[in-house]
Amino acid sequence: MVDWYSALLKYGIDVEHQDEILLNCPFHDDRRKSCAINIDKGVWICFAGCGQGGLKAFIQKYSGKPWSVINAEFEVEELDLDLSFLDEYQSEEQESIYVEPEDQIDVPDSHWIYDRGFTFSLVKSWGCKINKFADFMIPVKNKEKQILGWIYRRQQAVPKYMFSKGFSKSQTLFGMDHITDTTQLFLVEGALDCMWLHQHGYSSVAILGASVSKKQLGLLSSLNPSEVVLSLDNDTAGQKGISKATLDMKDRFLLSYLKLPKKYKDVQEIRDKETLSKVIQNITLF
Numbered sequence: 001m002v003d004w005y006s007a008l009l010k011y012g013i014d015v016e017h018q019d020e021i022l023l024n025c026p027f028h029d030d031r032r033k034s035c036a037i038n039i040d041k042g043v044w045i046c047f048a049g050c051g052q053g054g055l056k057a058f059i060q061k062y063s064g065k066p067w068s069v070i071n072a073e074f075e076v077e078e079l080d081l082d083l084s085f086l087d088e089y090q091s092e093e094q095e096s097i098y099v100e101p102e103d104q105i106d107v108p109d110s111h112w113i114y115d116r117g118f119t120f121s122l123v124k125s126w127g128c129k130i131n132k133f134a135d136f137m138i139p140v141k142n143k144e145k146q147i148l149g150w151i152y153r154r155q156q157a158v159p160k161y162m163f164s165k166g167f168s169k170s171q172t173l174f175g176m177d178h179i180t181d182t183t184q185l186f187l188v189e190g191a192l193d194c195m196w197l198h199q200h201g202y203s204s205v206a207i208l209g210a211s212v213s214k215k216q217l218g219l220l221s222s223l224n225p226s227e228v229v230l231s232l233d234n235d236t237a238g239q240k241g242i243s244k245a246t247l248d249m250k251d252r253f254l255l256s257y258l259k260l261p262k263k264y265k266d267v268q269e270i271r272d273k274e275t276l277s278k279v280i281q282n283i284t285l286f
Helices: 004-011 055-063 066-075 084-090 111-116 121-123 191-199 214-223 236-249 275-282
Strands: 020-023 036-038 042-048 050-054 136-141 146-155 162-164 183-188 204-205 229-230 255-257
Touching: 042 055, 050 191, 055 066, 066 204, 111 121, 136 191, 146 191, 183 191, 183 214, 191 204, 204 229, 214 236, 229 236, 236 255
Parallel strands: 183 204, 183 229, 229 255
Antiparallel strands: 020 036, 036 042, 042 050, 136 146, 146 162
8 A cells, every 4th residue: 555645744745644635736826725635545636727636646746756766765556546536526516615604704896796797786685795715605595595505606716616515406406596487487507697697587597507407307397487498508518408408308398498699608698688688589499
């Protein structure tokens, strides 16, 4: 078994004595502890984009020494790496590891979220907050307006979206607490897309991803919409999501879809109200 503890400590990486460690990435000016190391599996990842892979490469990158020198010092053997650890940390269900409840404050007038066209009244009515990093924090509530968890939308950090501990996005529909009219209900991927449509007078819920779970289908049925408009992102994942949702939903709902112009990735990128209205007027029935 490779003694990664000794190897990392030798080169000044304070890993303490835990199998999984979160620390400031040594490869960039890191204020958020964006580097995760799994000692047991011998892998690492920097969420800000510095790299990922085996600890062999990590030590080489950090020390600047060739592997032959490091190997001679520690007699480190070659390993088949279990990279499932990286998938776990990058999964869409990932919990927030940076924000604690006591960090929440009201969103100031100068926050970057307003540069995207959102109004102060909408942000306030949805109960949004920010943390000390100015991340935009959005509460996820059920129909009874009970908070199930939080979404953290980060302006520049990677990944852009994180979720509070214990929150499973596949078990809820974001925006259910704001639904009053289900004559025509838009189904979108992201929380900001959902809020954007509400700001312009369109009822919407978000699946917080590109695929609809069985639980979400049940929640959607409970809203009893007259028509469901699939409005997923204008990318490969979104198109695959529309195809799958069509198969899962065509026998349950009157189904249509929103065809976005190629230059827009999602509905929130359509900042002009008149343009958004024209796009929505061109909804197509399946």
